[in-house]
Amino acid sequence: MTVALTDSDRALLAGEKGPAARLAMSIVVRMADVGDVPALMDISAAHIDSAIYLGEGTMAFAEKLAALGGKVVVPSSLNVSGLDEHGWRDWPVPPEYAAKAHRQMVAYQAMGCAPIWTCAPYQTKHKPVFGQQIAWGESNAICFANSVIGARTERYPDMFDICAALTGRVPAAGLHLEENRGGQDLVRLVGIPEPLMAESSFYPVLGHLVGKFAQERIPVIDGLSVTPTEDQLKALCAGTACSGAVALLHIVGVTPEAPTYAAAFLGKAPERTLVVTLDDLRAARRELTTVSDQPLDMVMLGSPHFSLAEFRALAPLLEGKRRAPGTAFVVTTSRIMAALAKADGLLEPLEAFGGRVSVDACVLTMPMLKAGEKVLMTNSAKYAYYTPGLLGAGVAFGSTVDCVESAVRGRVIRDESLWNE
């Protein structure tokens, strides 16, 4: 062991705060050693991705820590779960799966985590503040918290997040430290039409492209001449965290640590440069689609979870329309956001359209596809990226308008006009 420990770290390791804290601390210390990190530091909040049920292992891990009396020592929120615990019977979810996924959810709540069940915790009251040291799981949330808010978290794996929450300690390294937060790669947008930059489906595509280029490095996007909305930034971050492992990005003139080009790079020169043209974006957009014009089984919106603003933008698009009988239309969100949308009357147009909301889980974490549902469509880079591998289905990426129109016609159709200038 090479990491320097405080007296209270040693007390945790010695089991003085109970066996769960001892186990969690030993994992934190081993991870510090893996990264050659000389010291630990405090965090003041955590977001726990580990509650997604993947099998006996993730359940046994959670139940073990809970049975050992584990209690989080910092405010800790829960990410997407493996189960919409009230609505799962409406989907082809095997009861045995539901029982186990639920046991895992209960174990995390027993440890004191707040059951907000969302991959967009930054759109809830658990949103951190600029400069706050946090330990977050969930790749899109990590990128958003670091990039858009300026909070500080490393990219943490499942199961480590709960160890950090049970001890309040993490290795003092990586993106927790100011000097490691400067941009490394320059992504320069050249000749991109402004109407396209204002369009929401631009951001998942740009995210996919930037993530592929940057991988685990810190990209700085320059040349964005519009001010993106929070949900557009959310889509951008989610995209970069699928095709790459981007945990922090800067956008010159937009994100808080990039008021200027020089500030984004902490005064250094970029190590690599990628020039992005409309052609590159078209190619990236094509990569998110694996099917051509064909009958559509399901439209899925809401990865990351749909926000109130997204419900508000969707409602008028659905007015007076109805989905085709063979095409399901689902919006995934959190129970909190669904309740807010309902209170604002935003779920009625969705239901009249023949669509529905599923809460707390998502199409990737809960079995929601019926046998034979093989062609899906989405406005999300994350759904598009993971659908072929995780769901064994084909996927088409399009704008929200494309998704609605495709659901109405029961076939994948896309408006190419903004991408063809």
Next chain:
Amino acid sequence: MERMIAGRVIVPGTGSGEILFSDQPLSFWGGYDQATGEIIDRRHPLSGAMAAGKILAVSASRGSSTTSAVLLEAALAGTAPAAIITAGPDRFLALASIVAEEVFGKPVPMVALSDEDFRTLAGAARAEVLSGGSVRLQA
């Protein structure tokens, strides 16, 4: 022809077998089938390969935080690689194996090589991860 490379132990243990090499990072979530050990990221060069019981040499993990949970499930289900070799330590894969060891006593042996040494794994047919972190390669 045999060749030895010195690596760094990330999680102790030994393993040997056919080597699956790629310098492309792999997300285990959506990229590794925990039930079978097949690599299922259809955009990855190793797509379709069965990694269970083999020596998986990927430069790093990528993408989802859930990569660690998938490797833990595979370790418990017996569908994990016999050992994993990465270019530099990968915290996501390391965490999974550390949890598998600390909580379940079933670690996946893991060794990190320098980037330069890692690249020389291309073309090797078999590898053996030895205790102490060395890797023995057979062409």
